[in-house]
Amino acid sequence: MTTEEVKKAVKKEKAPVRAQDLTVDPASAQMIERAWDLEIETIFDRAQSMKPCNIGVQGTCCKNCAQGPCRLPLPKGGVEGKDTRKGLCGATAETIAARNFARMVAAGAAAHSDHGRGVAETFLAAARKETHDYHIRDTKKLLEIAPDFGVDITVEGENGEVLDRDIDEIAVEVGEAALGQWGQQQGEVCTVKRAPVPRYELWKKLGVVPRGIDREIVEIMHRTHIGVDQHYENIVEQCSRAAIGDGWGGSMIATDLQDVLFGCPYPIKSSANLGILKADHVNIVIHGHEPLLSEMIVQAAELPEMVQLAKEKGAHGIQLGGICCTANEILMRHGVPLCGDFLQQELAIVTGAVDAMVVDVQCIMENIANVAQCFHTKVITTNPRAKIASGDTIHIEFDEHTAFEDAKKIVRTAIENFPNRSKPVIIPDQKSDLVAGFSYEAINYHLGGTFRASYTPLNDNIINGRIRGIGGVVGCNNARTVHNEGHLTVVKELIKHDVIVLTTGCNAIACAKAGLLTPESAKVFCGPGLAEVCETVGIPPVLHMGSCVDNSRILMAAAEVVKAGGLGNDISDLPAAGSAPEWMSEKAISIGHYFxxxxxxxxxxxxxxVSGAPVFENYLYKELEDIYGGMWDLVADPYEHAHKMIAHIDKKRKALGIDKARERVLFDMAARRDLEAA
Incomplete structure (x- = not known):
């Protein structure tokens, strides 16, 4: 479809035609306009000309066998009395919707867990000294996590004294135990015991503790085959096992091992948006989700020989930028600026400045290869799981044993492409400062320093009401909504009402572009209580915690808040709520379910x-709370979305007895002496 046909389709549907109506980001709007001028089709055009399937949106289309697809639309006016809708095999709407939901959990958990498996394999290769490109950098974190994998960090000496074990031996045993979590068939995924004790005991009681990461994903696929599991509650029970195996298993292990290999993130300054690209530099955009190769690309781009080659080709230097979660990974460890989020990957190429877009896995649009053909940009795939058939792509396969050589080849390819720029370079001016890299360890340090590191100051300020509660706002972009509008409306509304926000993924990038990841933003956007805390501690009101696999950091932060005391005994007691305002991927469903x-x-x-199966929908939106203390909800309007989160936070504050404002009391010396005497 040509751009003119798209515009006609848009006009016919009475949908917006101005770029400003498709995104709240001025840089993206400018590039959408340029794409229209050059008659280059992007996802924004396709979202206007192609409407979603009504029955698919309801979750009641089944294509799990060749007798279908069986389509069970919800009757106008809803179901009155007994629901007689059935597929050819007799599957009800509830069974079909539950199976579809479960398969999304399985795919999402598989994506994150396969990411973790790759990290574990590289970690083990580094520990065994089978690769010279990767090394154990954060030995402190290695020693912290080793006991969780059943690995001793000390040994008894000949005279009964306690001796430290060799760090390389510990690393090998941790790597072997970690990799074993994927394939084990019995027992428990060991990292689930990091959850608060009441939560772990609840999972055991309900029988949803995952036995092995891969096993639970495979079992979902078996159960949702035709003629197997036909009870939506039983299907969701298996979803829970697989999702826990993702959040408290595969994703958490990936985060741990990445931190040990590359260093645990701590706050770092950088910038975000398409304006980080430089017209007089070789621009390499790294896109995807796995940091294994991108870590090597960062090192390769800094080599004097590469900088010299870039100058020989007419460039002033090399500029790296990131898109999606690979962006978040290299941002929080190296300060590499964020080029953009999921919906900006085509638009980055439209600037004409990108000499190479290097991709690994997940959230990579096939159409980037088509857009790249309109420019000089080289699209380089690097993972055997993710090749692109469209366009003229280059495949340089990542191997942990030759990673640095692979990275140098990629950087050299980009540099040599610099003189081939075929269209004028137009880079938007927009870029914003940011502070990122708030791992749960960094938050712990930031609140108390080296000697008094603790989550207690956070808990104290929630109890005294300066901070109303905690919002975890994460997730993708979705072209069916106005780009970044949902993200920013929800986050701004939360911090305006004194809710501190923890963010990952493309929500983090949206917040970065809007200037919400700086301490200075607290005075502009926050309520008085949260603003005071941010100013005192020196943190932004929105804490960047990493990539989407790093949602496990939010889980660990929640567990630390419980451990610090005063806010209940379990995560379900906390004045906290989660949100994915613009979700689109199956990973988001797995993430949502493990939360x-x-x-x-x-x-x-x-x-x-799930709207086409009202009984199943009610089970997710209401009944799950009685079982797990958490539940799903759907609110499309971002303002209402934020206020439902705030209402839930207020409900939890009331249950804890901290819903009343507390007066500040200035203690004189007599009052202090009375306290000490008591």
Whole structure:
């Protein structure tokens, strides 16, 4: 479809035609306009000309066998009395919707867990000294996590004294134990015991502790085959096992091992948006989700020989930028600026400045290869799981044993492409400062320093009311909504009402572009209580915690808040809520479900494919709270979305007895002496 046909389709549907109506980001709007001028089709055009399937949106289309697809639309006016809708095999709407939901959990958990498996394999290769490109950098974190994997960090000496074990031996045993979590068939995924004790005991009672990461994903696929599991509650039970195996298993292990290999993130300054690109530099955009190769690309781009080659080709230097979660990974460890989020990947190429876009896995649009053909940009795939058939792509396969050589080849390819720029370079001016890299360890340090590191100051300020509660706002972009509008409306509304926000993924990038990841933003956007805390501690009101696999950091932060005391005994007691305002990927469903079964009220925007099965929908939106203490919700309007989160936080504050404002009391010396005497 040509751009003119798209515009006609848009006009016919009475949909917006101005770029400003498709995104709240001025840089993106400018590049959409340029794409229109050059008659280059992007996802924004396709979203206007292609409407979603009504039955698919309801979650009641089944194509799990060749007798279908069986389509069970919800009757106008809803179901009155007994629901007689059935597929050819007799599957009800509830069974079909539950199976579809479960398969999304399985795919999302598989994506994150396969990411973790790759990290574990590289970690083990580094520990065994089978690769010279990767090394154990954060030995402190290695020693912290080793006991969780059943690995001793000390040994008894000949005279009964306690001796430190060799760090390389510990690393090998941790790597072997970590990799074993994927394939084990019995027992428990060991890292689930990091959850608060009441939560872990609840999971055991319900029988949803995952036995092995891969096993639970495979079992979902078996159960949702035709003629197997036909009870939506039983299907969701298996979803819970697989989702816990993702959040408290594969994703958490990936985060741990990445921190040990590359260093645990601590706050770092950088910038975000398409304006980080430089017309007089070789621009390399790294896109995807796995940091294994991108870490090597960062090192390769800094080599004097590469900088010299770039100058020989007419450039002033090399500029790296990131898109999606690989962006978040290299940002929080190296300060590499964020080029953009999921919906900006085509638009980055439209600037004409990108000499190479290097991709690994997940959230990579096939159409980037088509857009790249309109420019000089080289699209370089690097993972055997993710090749692109469209366009003229280059495949340089990542191997942990030759990673640095692979990275140098990629950087050299980009440099040599610099003189081939075929269209004028137009880079938007927009870029914003940011502070990122708030791992749960960094938050712990930031609140108390080296000697008094603790979550207690956070808990104290929640109890005294300066901070109303905690919002975890995460997730993708979705072209069915106005780009970044949902993200920013929800986050701004939360911090305006004194809710501190923890963010990952493309929500983090949206917040970065809007200037919300700086301490200075607290005075502009926050309520008085949160603003005071941010100013005192020196943190932004929105804490960047990493990539989407790093949602496990939010789980650990929640567990640390519980451990610090004063806010209940389990995650479900906390004045906290989760949100994915613009979700689009199956990973988001797995993430959402592991937050729900961890006890978190979790609100999604856009849509949730369960509306065609009202009994199943009610089970997710209401009944799960009685089982897990957390539940799903869907609120498309971002303002209402934020206020449902705030209402839930207030409900939890009331249950804890901290819903009343507390007066500040200035203690004189007599009062202090009375306290000490008591």
């Amino acid at each position: 729900v079964v961890s006890g978190v009220y979790t609100v999604f925007g856009v849509t949730l494919p």
